[in-house]
Amino acid sequence: MDQQKKIQILKDMVNIDSTNGHEEQVANYLQKLLAEYGIESEKVKYDEDRASLVSEIGSSDEQVLAFSGHMDVVDAGDVSKWKFPPFEATEHEGKIYGRGATDMKSGLAAMVIAMIELQEEKQKLNGKIRLLATVGEEVGELGAEQLTQKGYADDLDGLIIGEPSGHRIVYAHKGSINYTVKSTGKNAHSSMPEYGVNAIDNLMLFYNEIEKYVASIHTTNEILGDFIHNVTVISGGNQVNSIPEKAELQGNIRSIPEVDNETLKRRIVDIVNELNKKEHVQLELIFDYDKQPVFSDRNSRLVHVARDVAKGIIKEEIPLLGISGTTDAAEFTKAKHKFPVIIFGPGNETPHQINENVSIDNYLEMVDVYKKIAVEYLS
Numbered sequence: 001m002d003q004q005k006k007i008q009i010l011k012d013m014v015n016i017d018s019t020n021g022h023e024e025q026v027a028n029y030l031q032k033l034l035a036e037y038g039i040e041s042e043k044v045k046y047d048e049d050r051a052s053l054v055s056e057i058g059s060s061d062e063q064v065l066a067f068s069g070h071m072d073v074v075d076a077g078d079v080s081k082w083k084f085p086p087f088e089a090t091e092h093e094g095k096i097y098g099r100g101a102t103d104m105k106s107g108l109a110a111m112v113i114a115m116i117e118l119q120e121e122k123q124k125l126n127g128k129i130r131l132l133a134t135v136g137e138e139v140g141e142l143g144a145e146q147l148t149q150k151g152y153a154d155d156l157d158g159l160i161i162g163e164p165s166g167h168r169i170v171y172a173h174k175g176s177i178n179y180t181v182k183s184t185g186k187n188a189h190s191s192m193p194e195y196g197v198n199a200i201d202n203l204m205l206f207y208n209e210i211e212k213y214v215a216s217i218h219t220t221n222e223i224l225g226d227f228i229h230n231v232t233v234i235s236g237g238n239q240v241n242s243i244p245e246k247a248e249l250q251g252n253i254r255s256i257p258e259v260d261n262e263t264l265k266r267r268i269v270d271i272v273n274e275l276n277k278k279e280h281v282q283l284e285l286i287f288d289y290d291k292q293p294v295f296s297d298r299n300s301r302l303v304h305v306a307r308d309v310a311k312g313i314i315k316e317e318i319p320l321l322g323i324s325g326t327t328d329a330a331e332f333t334k335a336k337h338k339f340p341v342i343i344f345g346p347g348n349e350t351p352h353q354i355n356e357n358v359s360i361d362n363y364l365e366m367v368d369v370y371k372k373i374a375v376e377y378l379s
């Protein structure tokens, strides 16, 4: 495929506004593109105008290497602050600007093009490459969760997530838990608090307990760093001279393998249950989001192959690292069998930002990197 066409494919994908939805339009685009090269694909419906896309090339079932990227993007924010319109991909000084240019339509496009080129070149693959293009990564890894439940990750021997990592390979990231605690009290005049129950006071009992628990955790992961907990949203009451009937807070946890999600969740449930035994305390706990940490083997063959291939093409040492943010890998690694994972894709530090962009050179070189990793890994 010529370079101009590769650039055009990325632009076409950026031009589809898939802000937290409408991924089916991206899936349709990719399905049509793959079909032009004789590659079949299957849409996996998620919701109205939302579908993930699965496609395979190769022959034997001996080994399966998955290429995965999400098709949704985050909100463009204040459009007037963008140098170029976020959904009209623009080439400028060796970069493509637009929402999703870095996170992560360039990674996904590079993976799809790599598959097309391998097919065109009739490359012998001792196994299959499976494309897993997902919906709703930014709002809960919804497509990855659905595909994993349907078994699309059960037979994998390796997974590459094309999230933007630049010239680095990520093999571990933290998990993430979001929770809400709702406190219910009883209204009364603030001059007569004995007739009411102060929902804020009771919510603070929880706040103090969770803070105490978090302060007691002293474990650090060598690569990922500290376990993190923050109460990030709090609200309650509606009038200064009334005892508040309702109060609510939300917390976010960034978990590490040493303090796993199940232990944390159990502990939070225990705290709430203990407090609810007190008179007039009525707390309700909801887990809104639960993504486990991903900690793949840094000495896996996938890491070695990817590093060697990338070094050969990019002509740089490719460092290995862990990151804080979660990815679709948190869902795919819930599959029946264990497999190595790396996060490696074109892009820079502009995800979710105004003037998001990707270097065209970085995008194009990753097509070659993905192709070569696949050939070597499936040899």
Ligand SMILES: [Zn+2]
Pocket (backbone or CB within 6 Å): 070, 103, 104, 137, 163, 164
């Ligand atoms: Zn992303």
